[in-house]
Amino acid sequence: MAPKKEISKEILDYISKLALLELSEEEQEDFINQLENILNYFKKLEDLNTENIEPTRHPIEGLKNVFRDDIPWKSLSKRDALKNAKYTKDGYFKAPKVIKDKN
Numbered sequence: 001m002a003p004k005k006e007i008s009k010e011i012l013d014y015i016s017k018l019a020l021l022e023l024s025e026e027e028q029e030d031f032i033n034q035l036e037n038i039l040n041y042f043k044k045l046e047d048l049n050t051e052n053i054e055p056t057r058h059p060i061e062g063l064k065n066v067f068r069d070d071i072p073w074k075s076l077s078k079r080d081a082l083k084n085a086k087y088t089k090d091g092y093f094k095a096p097k098v099i100k101d102k103n
Helices: 007-016 023-048 079-083
Strands: none
Touching: 007 023
């Protein structure tokens, strides 16, 4: 008997809307299968005996701050920053709309 699908088409539709993805029927089937494989892998991890394993706080113990000092320097002028932009408007970068109307 095949295992029960945990990722339904409705769940995938909800996830794809949140991610602003428009998926074809074929892509939907592929994504459902890939998400199912990921969930099945995590289920295998549930079977591991971790009773005497101390929690890991960080994969590299003893790691020190590796950030550089924040040293201010002269930045680009607005004109220089915009000179290679394909689209500008009123002295700013112009980008395509990414949030769709709810219609």
